[in-house]
Amino acid sequence: MSDYIIQTIQKGILETLEMTFFASLLSYIIGLPLGVILYVTSKGRLLENRIVNLILGTIVNIMRSLPFLILLVLLIPFTRFVTGSSIGTVASIVPLTVGAIPIVARMVEASLCEVQPGIIEAANSMGASPLYIIIHFILPEATPSLLQGAAINVATVLGYSAMAGVIGGGGLGAIALQYGYYRYQKDVLWTTVALLVIMVMLIQGIGGLLAKKKRKV
Amino acid sequence: MSNVFELEHVYKTYKNDGKEFTALKDVSLSIKEGEIFGIIGMSGAGKSTLVRTLNRLEEISEGSVKYYDKELKDLKAKELREVRHSISMIFQSFNLLNQRTVITNVEQPLRIAGVSRKERKEKAREMLKVVGLEDKENSFPARLSGGQKQRVAIARALAASPKVLLCDEATSALDPKITGEILDLLKQINEERKITIIIITHEMSVIEKICDRVAIIDDGELAEVGEVKEVFRNPQSEAAKKLVFPSNPFDPSDPDGRLIRIVFDGLEASEPFIANLVETTGQKVNILSANTRSVGGIGYGQMVLELPKNKEDQDTVVSFFKNNGLSVSEVNREHE
Numbered sequence: 001m002s003d004y005i006i007q008t009i010q011k012g013i014l015e016t017l018e019m020t021f022f023a024s025l026l027s028y029i030i031g032l033p034l035g036v037i038l039y040v041t042s043k044g045r046l047l048e049n050r051i052v053n054l055i056l057g058t059i060v061n062i063m064r065s066l067p068f069l070i071l072l073v074l075l076i077p078f079t080r081f082v083t084g085s086s087i088g089t090v091a092s093i094v095p096l097t098v099g100a101i102p103i104v105a106r107m108v109e110a111s112l113c114e115v116q117p118g119i120i121e122a123a124n125s126m127g128a129s130p131l132y133i134i135i136h137f138i139l140p141e142a143t144p145s146l147l148q149g150a151a152i153n154v155a156t157v158l159g160y161s162a163m164a165g166v167i168g169g170g171g172l173g174a175i176a177l178q179y180g181y182y183r184y185q186k187d188v189l190w191t192t193v194a195l196l197v198i199m200v201m202l203i204q205g206i207g208g209l210l211a212k213k214k215r216k217v
Numbered sequence: 218m219s220n221v222f223e224l225e226h227v228y229k230t231y232k233n234d235g236k237e238f239t240a241l242k243d244v245s246l247s248i249k250e251g252e253i254f255g256i257i258g259m260s261g262a263g264k265s266t267l268v269r270t271l272n273r274l275e276e277i278s279e280g281s282v283k284y285y286d287k288e289l290k291d292l293k294a295k296e297l298r299e300v301r302h303s304i305s306m307i308f309q310s311f312n313l314l315n316q317r318t319v320i321t322n323v324e325q326p327l328r329i330a331g332v333s334r335k336e337r338k339e340k341a342r343e344m345l346k347v348v349g350l351e352d353k354e355n356s357f358p359a360r361l362s363g364g365q366k367q368r369v370a371i372a373r374a375l376a377a378s379p380k381v382l383l384c385d386e387a388t389s390a391l392d393p394k395i396t397g398e399i400l401d402l403l404k405q406i407n408e409e410r411k412i413t414i415i416i417i418t419h420e421m422s423v424i425e426k427i428c429d430r431v432a433i434i435d436d437g438e439l440a441e442v443g444e445v446k447e448v449f450r451n452p453q454s455e456a457a458k459k460l461v462f463p464s465n466p467f468d469p470s471d472p473d474g475r476l477i478r479i480v481f482d483g484l485e486a487s488e489p490f491i492a493n494l495v496e497t498t499g500q501k502v503n504i505l506s507a508n509t510r511s512v513g514g515i516g517y518g519q520m521v522l523e524l525p526k527n528k529e530d531q532d533t534v535v536s537f538f539k540n541n542g543l544s545v546s547e548v549n550r551e552h553e
C-alpha cells in the first residue's frame with residue numbers, strides 16, 4: 001500500500017471515530033429520555049399514558065423499520081438544512097443520529113423493564129415523586145444493563161457510519177467503497193474491514209467490562 | 218388510645234379483560250396506636266391488597282380508609298406523598314437498591330424528605346446500629362444474607378421516623394431462626410419507638426409470637442378480629458380454626474368419633490389433668506395431637522382428643538375439662 005493510502009486510512013479511522021462518537025452521544029441525548037418516556041407511559045408503569053405511548057411507539061417503530069440506506073437518502077435535505085452540506089463527516093452525523101435514536105430508545109426501554117417492580121413499589125411507599133423514582137431508583141438499578149445496551153448501540157452506529165460512505169460521508173466505509181469496491185484494491189478493502197472489526201470488538205469489550213464492573217448482583 | 222387506621226366497608230374489585238375479581242369484600246376494622254396488629258390469611262386471600270390500601274398503593278373501589286382521621290382517597294398526589302413519609306413499609310423480597318451501598322439505601326427516605334447529606338448519613342448510621350449492621354454500611358445488598366437484607370430494609374424503613382411500619386410477609390423468605398430474630402427486632406422497635414406495626418403473614422407462628430391483635434382474612438372477607446390470645450383460645454370462624462388447630466393430628470380410631478380441642482395456659486399445664494380425668498371420672502380419651510405454643514410470651518398447650526363413643530361419657534369428659542378452666546372446642550374433620 002502506498003503512503004497516500006496509509007495516510008488516508010489513518011484519517012479514515014479518526015473520521016469514523018468522530019462520526020461514531022458524536023452520533024452516539026447525540027442519539028443518547030435524545031434516545032435516553034425517549035426510552036424513559038416509552039417505559040414510564042406503558043401499561044401498568046409509573047406514569048401510564050396510552051396516547052403518548054402509542055404515538056411515540058408508532059414513530060419509533062416506523063423509524064426503526066426504515067432501512068438505514070433509505071433513511072440516508074431521505075434525510076439529505078434535512079442534513080443540508082442542519083449542517084449546510086450533505087456530504088462529509090459532519091454531515092453524516094445527522095442521519096447516523098436520527099437512525100440510532102429509535103434503536104437507543106427501544107434498548108433503553110428494554111433495560112428499564114428489567115428493574116424489579118418491587119423496587120419501584122418500595123420507592124412509592126416512601127413517598128418519592130415519579131421524577132425522583134426515575135432518577136434515583138430506576139436508572140441506577142438499570143445502569144449495568146444500560147451500559148451493555150450502549151455497547152451494542154455504539155457498535156451499530158459504527159457499522160452504519162461505514163454505510164454513510166455511499167452518500168459521500170467520510171471514514172473507513174468511504175475508503176472501503178472507493179478503493180476496495182470501485183478500484184478493486186482488495187488489500188485496502190480487507191484492511192478497512194479488519195479495522196472496523198477491531199473497533200467493534202473494542203467497543204463491545206469496553207462496554208462489557210464497564211457493565212460488569214458496575215453490576216453488583 | 219386513638220386509632221391509627223379506620224377502615225369502613227372497604228371493597229376492592231379488579232377488572233381484567235372484562236372479568237371482575239373482588240379482592241376485598243366489606244372489610245371494616247380499626248388499628249390502634251402502638252399495637253402490633255397481625256393480618257393473616259391464605260395466599261390469595263387479599264391480605265396484601267388490604268395492607269396496600271393503608272398507604273394507598275392500592276386504590277379502593279368503595280368504602281373508606283382513614284389514617285389519623287384523614288380520608289386517604291381524598292388526598293392529592295403531593296399530600297399522599299407527605300403521608301407516606303410517616304408510613305414505612307418492608308417487603309418479602311426486601312426491595313433494596315442492588316446497585317447502591319447499604320448506607321445509601323438507608324438514606325433514601327431521608328433524601329426524599331429533603332434532609333441534608335450530613336444529617337442523613339448520621340441518621341442512617343444510627344439506624345444501622347439499631348438493626349446491628351453498623352459494620353456493613355459500605356457493602357452492597359448482594360453480599361448480605363436474607364436476614365441482613367431485611368435488617369437493612371428495616372433500618373431504611375425507620376430512617377424517616379415513621380409512625381407506622383407495614384410488614385408485607387417480611388419474614389416469609391427467611392428461615393425459622395432468622396424469622397425469630399427479625400420478629401424480636403420488630404417487637405423491640407414497637408416498644409422503644411412506639412411505632413404501630415402491621416404485619417401481614419400466612420404463618421400463625423408469626424402472629425402468636427409478637428402480635429397483640431389479629432385479623433383473619435378469608436377469601437377477601439374479614440372472618441374474625443380479636444386479641445391473639447382469645448383467637449387462639451377460642452377461635453370462632455372456620456378460617457380461624459383452620460389456622461389455630463394442629464394441622465396434622467393422628468387419625469382417630471373411629472372415623473366418625475367426636476373430637477375436641479382443649480387449650481391450657483402455662484399455669485394449668487402443671488396439672489396432670491388427663492390422669493385426673495381418668496381418676497375422677499373413669500373415662501379414657503385418645504390423644505391425637507398435643508403441642509405447646511408461646512402466644513404473646515405466655516406458654517399455651519393444646520391437645521386434640523378423641524372422646525369415648527357413648528354420648529353421656531362424652532358429656533362427662535367435656536364438663537370435667539370445662540370445670541377445670543380449660544377451653545374446649547369441637548374439631549370438625551374434613552372427610553375426604
